[in-house]
Amino acid sequence: xxSIQTLFIIMLMYNLGFSQIYNGDKxxxxxxxxxxxxxxxxxxxxxxxxIGKSYTKDAKIFPSKSKxxxxxxxxxxxxxxxxxxxxxxxxIEPSEITIVDDTAxxxxxxxxxxxxxxxxxxxxxxxxxIVWKKIGDDWKMYLDxxxxx
Numbered sequence: 001x002x003s004i005q006t007l008f009i010i011m012l013m014y015n016l017g018f019s020q021i022y023n024g025d026k027x028x029x030x031x032x033x034x035x036x037x038x039x040x041x042x043x044x045x046x047x048x049x050x051i052g053k054s055y056t057k058d059a060k061i062f063p064s065k066s067k068x069x070x071x072x073x074x075x076x077x078x079x080x081x082x083x084x085x086x087x088x089x090x091x092i093e094p095s096e097i098t099i100v101d102d103t104a105x106x107x108x109x110x111x112x113x114x115x116x117x118x119x120x121x122x123x124x125x126x127x128x129x130i131v132w133k134k135i136g137d138d139w140k141m142y143l144d145x146x147x148x149x
């Protein structure tokens with residue numbers, strides 16, 4: 001009996017450790033999730049126009065070990081890769097999304113793979129916080145903060 005209780009507690013802790021928390025209007029949560037997925041697609045496709053459109057006009061990004069970068073043009077320039085480098089994989093995995101009025105915060109983990117000019121692939125992962133702003137019926141990134149782990 002004790003082993004069954006122990007197993008139950010372990011399974012419960014495992015599920016709590018990997019569960020996602022969503023607070024707010026379900027439709028808005030789904031839009032944010034879809035926009036995060038699309039952002040990963042734009043990064044992998046090097047679609048800099050759509051990367052720029054994923055952010056608000058007054059957005060700021062906070063890359064690891066870098067100064068704050070402001071505005072669409074500067075943000076797009078940050079994301080532009082050298083000709084022979086490609087992001088092969090990019091995924092954002094939210095742990096929590098909470099919406100308060102026309103603002104939302106989203107934090108979790110990201111991971112990806114970059115193919116370098118010598119065909120070597122480098123894997124990377126980290127944690128992030130995104131503050132989203134509702135613009136009309138859409139949600140765009142206003143603050144985007146990340147660093148590796």
